[in-house]
Structures are given as structure tokens and as C-alpha cells.
Amino acid sequence: MFSKEDNERLCRVGPDTPMGNAFRSMWIPFLLPEELPAPDCPPVRVRLLGEDLIAFRDTNGQIGLLDRYCPHRLVDLFYGRNEECGLRCVYHGWKFDVSGAIVDMPAEPENTQMKCDTRIKSYPVLEWGGVIWAYMGDQQQMPPNPPEFEWGLVPADFRFITKRLQRTNYAQGVEGGIDSSHVGILHSRLDPDRAALPFRQRQLTPSPVTAPYLASDVAPKFFVRQTNYGMAIGARRNASESEYYWRVTQFMAPFYTMIVPLKEGRAYLGHAWVPIDDYNCWVFTMTWNSHEPLSQDELDRGAVHSEVMDDGSYKPIVSADSDYGINRAHQRLYSSTGIEGIGMQDTAVQESMGSIVDRSRENLGSGDAAIVAFRRVLLKLAQQFESTGQLDIAHHPEWYRVRSAAAILEHGVDFQSGTAAATRVL
Ligand code: FES
Ligand SMILES: [Fe+2]
Structure with a gap:
């Protein structure tokens, strides 16, 4: 059983929490470049790891990430004026550059010492791989x-990245991302002609290539292997007398997941579950090809993970307020949930647990092996940071050069060594 104390350690990410400290020792994706599209564009409110911040792109195109509140008398810098290489507070005109230095104090004497003595909290930012990191x-x-994710290494037109708000703790999102045992149930589509049959026999099969394996063995066995980046998860199904069909996915610390495309040859898919605070996270969805630009079809498939409002809030178009648009007639005939879209199906179940689920009340089964291992990996991470003041993974970006894979392997072949060539990014 997972104790309430461990649950607190796992979920709390604010300043001076064990997990929050560990996360702060890594680069964290938090904005899409489209949110700061041009020099001197409007600043953007940011909440990250429980801290209220403001991001702006200055006249030279450099990005600043500052405390949201002006150090003079704490006015919200969202109302600030982004001008000539700095963000100016509109109340008394203090102006800050991207490094957090104060470059102007118009209501103070010309040579005031205050200008040198006062700073605003600021964090380094960089743009890489189609996202902005802090x-x-x-x-x-x-x-x-x-981290050197493949989606960051490929040319821009090989990848597509979206983001949406999820009203849960980040760990709940990660647990959904590595929980392969829900895929064939939560996301299943049903054949209305087989409505009279038991649930398993009513499901539509996803692809001509994998269908026989997925259909012949609906309860795969899961194998979890800890790795330097987090863990590799092997889902094993029977393929023939002498072979297994394996699907290998990854959890990459501290909050990245990867899944196998439902159809062979399709683009890869990964997520980042970035903590906004203890109760909310950004779900970044990365869709990418390793060798060619994404096709329109692949772009459309990537987009279904994030159908969001077009007001810049990145809030999903349906939410708990509308019960995620559940359609009971569809649920009876066509799908498990009656909810449109894979992303919304995931969000609905994860948010329905409450924003921080009480893990001490769960009853975990054999399909939850990866979930148990994930919690262990993260608690170990916090422990490592507490005792050494740093994380190995933060200084090994090359550990993240892995990808998911599906393969047929002879009985007795280890899933990690059997798929090593397919899962390595060179
Ligand atoms: S409150 Fe910002 S300059 Fe006075
Ligand atoms: Fe899912």
C-alpha cells in the first residue's frame, strides 16, 4: 500500500518540497513558441511548480521568465509594457530585462543605489525542440x-507539439500515460452488430497488422525494467507457438511518457505531464516521425489529443462541467465511454479521481506493475536529490535518446535486448 506520507512526497512540487526541489534541478518544458510569437509581443502569465511567473520575449527575441509580481509594490506584471528590451511595470515604471536586472526606475532619483540593489526573481529559459524550457x-x-528527446532532435516539420490543461496532479497524468492495461478498455470502440456479445468480443480491432495479436490475447503480461532514464515497460502477448508479440513503452523521469503507435509505421507519440502546481498540469503531446515530415493524416491524429479553446488558455473544449460531453447512446452502442477523443477519455477518468488521488485507498492489480514502479522511481529521485543535491538524469541528456517499439520475438528472448536496435535513437 502507498502511504499518505509517500503520496504527499510524490505529489507536492512547490518550492522547498522534496519533489519540487528535484524537478527544479532539470530543464522543464512550459510554453509553446506560438505563445510568444514575436519580439515585444504581449507577456504571458505562467504558473509552474506552484510559482506565479511572467514570460516575455524582448526586442532582441530573448525570452525572460520573471516573478509575476513587481518587487516595488507587487503589481501584476501581466499588465506590464513590453518595450525596448524590457518589461515595464505600469504602476511606477520600474523596468526589468530578461536577466531580472532593473534597468529603469523613473520615479526615483537618477543615481539611486536601489537600482543596483534590487532585482526581480528570474529563471533561465531556452528554446529547443519546438518547446520553451525553464x-x-x-x-x-x-x-x-x-533531455535529448528524438522529437527535439528531428527537423521542425517532422514533429507536431500541442498542449492542454489537465486539472490533476502531474503524477496522475503520468500514471495514465504508462498504464497500458486501460488502452483496450477505456479507448475501445464497439461493434454495434455484436451488441449482444460479452464486452471483450464486441470490441473493434485497431489495425490489420497488430489486430490478430491484440485480439488473441486481451490481457497482456507486463514486465517493468528500471533503466538509467526511468523505466522500460514490456507488454507481452502470445503471437504463435514459439513467439510473443511485444509492445515496449517508456517512462522517462521525471514526467515523460511514450506509447507505441496503434498502427505500424505511424508517427511516434509521447507526452510530458508538466506540473503547473499540485493540482494542475500541462499535457504536452508530441507526435513525430524519425525520418520524414509528418503527413496531414498524422498531424490530424496528433491534434485529437488536444482539442482546446482558441482563446490561448489551452483549456479543453469539454470539461467536468459538461461531463466531458458524454453521450450515453454512443456509450451503449459504439464506445466504452461515449466520450469523444482519446485525450478527453483519459482526462475524464484521471480528473474524476480528484486532483490529488488518495493512493492509500487503492487496490492495485497485476496490470498496475508499471504504476507501482513509477512511484518507486520518483521517490528515489527525490531521495537522490535530498542526499546529493543533484540528479544524474539532469546531466545525461543522451539517456533520453530512446523510442517505443513493437516487435515479434522468439520465446526466451529478453524484450529489452530483443528491441534494443528499434528503441535506440542514434
Ligand atoms: S509597483 Fe511596479 S513600479 Fe511600483
Ligand atoms: Fe489513455
Whole structure:
């Protein structure tokens, strides 16, 4: 059983929490470039790891990430004026550059010492791989690069990245992302002609290539292997007398997941579950090809994970307020949930647990092996940071050069070594 104390350690990410401190020692994706599209564009409110911040792109195109509140008398810098290489507070005109230095105090004497003595909290930012990253940890320990995910290494037209708000703790999102045993149930589509049959026999099969394996063995066995980046999860199904069909997915610390495309040859798919605070997270969905630009069809499939409002809030178009648009007639005939879209189906179940689920009340089964291992990996991460003041993964961006894979392997072949060539990004 997972204790309430461990649950607190796992979920709390604010300043001076064990997990929050560990996360702060890594680069964290938090904005899409489209949110700061041009020099001197409007600033953007940011809430990250429980801290209220403001992001702006200055006249030179550099990005600043500052405390949301002006250090003079704490006015919200969202109302600030983004002008000539700095963000100016509209109340008394204090102006800050991207490094957090104060470059102007018009209501103070020309040579005031205050200008040198006062700073605003600021965090380093970089743009890489189609997202904007922040580093909120100790300056002396700052890793030079973010993790080297394949989606970040490929050319821009090989990838598509979206984001949406989820009203849960990040860990609930990650647990949904690595929980392969829900895929064939929560996301299943049903054949109305087979309505009289038991649930399993009513499901539509997803693809001509994988269908025989997925259909012949609906309860795969899960194998979890800890790795330097987090863990590899092997889902094993019977394929023939002498072979298994394996699907290998990854959890990459501290909050990244990867899944196998439902159809062979399709684009890869991954998620980042970035903590806004203890009760909310950003779900970034990365869709990418390793060798060619994404097709329109692949772009459309990527988009279904994030159908959001077009007001810049990245809130999903349906939410708990409308019961995620559940259609009971559809639920009876066509799908498990009656809810449109894979992303919304995931969000509905994850948010329905409450924003921080009480893990001490769960009853975990054999399909939950990866969930148990994930919690262990993260608690170990917090422990490592507490005892050494740094994380190995933060300084090994190359550990993240892995991808998911599906393969047929002879009985007795280890799933990790059997798929090593397919899961490595060179
Ligand atoms: S409150 Fe910002 S300059 Fe006075
Ligand atoms: Fe799902």
C-alpha cells in the first residue's frame, strides 16, 4: 500500500518540497513558441511548480521568465509594457530585462543605489525542440541542455507539439500515460452488430497488422525494467507457438511518457505531464516521425489529443462541467465511454479521481506493475536529490535518446535486448 506520507512526497512540487526541489534541478518544458510569437509581443502569465511567473520575449527575441509580481509594490506584471528590451511595470515604471536586472526606475532619483540593489526573481529559459524550457534550480548546477528527446532532435516539420490543461496532479497524468492495461478498455470502440456479445468480443480491432495479436490475447503480461532514464515497460502477448508479440513503452523521469503507435509505421507519440502546481498540469503531446515530415493524416491524429479553446488558455473544449460531453447512446452502442477523443477519455477518468488521488485507498492489480514502479522511481529521485543535491538524469541528456517499439520475438528472448536496435535513437 502507498502511504499518505509517500503520496504527499510524490505529489507536492512547490518550492522547498522534496519533489519540487528535484524537478527544479532539470530543464522543464512550459510554453509553446506560438505563445510568444514575436519580439515585444504581449507577456504571458505562467504558473509552474506552484510559482506565479511572467514570460516575455524582448526586442532582441530573448525570452525572460520573471516573478509575476513587481518587487516595488507587487503589481501584476501581466499588465506590464513590453518595450525596448524590457518589461515595464505600469504602476511606477520600474523596468526589468530578461536577466531580472532593473534597468529603469523613473520615479526615483537618477543615481539611486536601489537600482543596483534590487532585482526581480528570474529563471533561465531556452528554446529547443519546438518547446520553451525553464530552469528553476541552483544556477551552479544548471545542466547545459534539456533531455535529448528524438522529437527535439528531428527537423521542425517532422514533429507536431500541442498542449492542454489537465486539472490533476502531474503524477496522475503520468500514471495514465504508462498504464497500458486501460488502452483496450477505456479507448475501445464497439461493434454495434455484436451488441449482444460479452464486452471483450464486441470490441473493434485497431489495425490489420497488430489486430490478430491484440485480439488473441486481451490481457497482456507486463514486465517493468528500471533503466538509467526511468523505466522500460514490456507488454507481452502470445503471437504463435514459439513467439510473443511485444509492445515496449517508456517512462522517462521525471514526467515523460511514450506509447507505441496503434498502427505500424505511424508517427511516434509521447507526452510530458508538466506540473503547473499540485493540482494542475500541462499535457504536452508530441507526435513525430524519425525520418520524414509528418503527413496531414498524422498531424490530424496528433491534434485529437488536444482539442482546446482558441482563446490561448489551452483549456479543453469539454470539461467536468459538461461531463466531458458524454453521450450515453454512443456509450451503449459504439464506445466504452461515449466520450469523444482519446485525450478527453483519459482526462475524464484521471480528473474524476480528484486532483490529488488518495493512493492509500487503492487496490492495485497485476496490470498496475508499471504504476507501482513509477512511484518507486520518483521517490528515489527525490531521495537522490535530498542526499546529493543533484540528479544524474539532469546531466545525461543522451539517456533520453530512446523510442517505443513493437516487435515479434522468439520465446526466451529478453524484450529489452530483443528491441534494443528499434528503441535506440542514434
Ligand atoms: S509597483 Fe511596479 S513600479 Fe511600483
Ligand atoms: Fe489513455
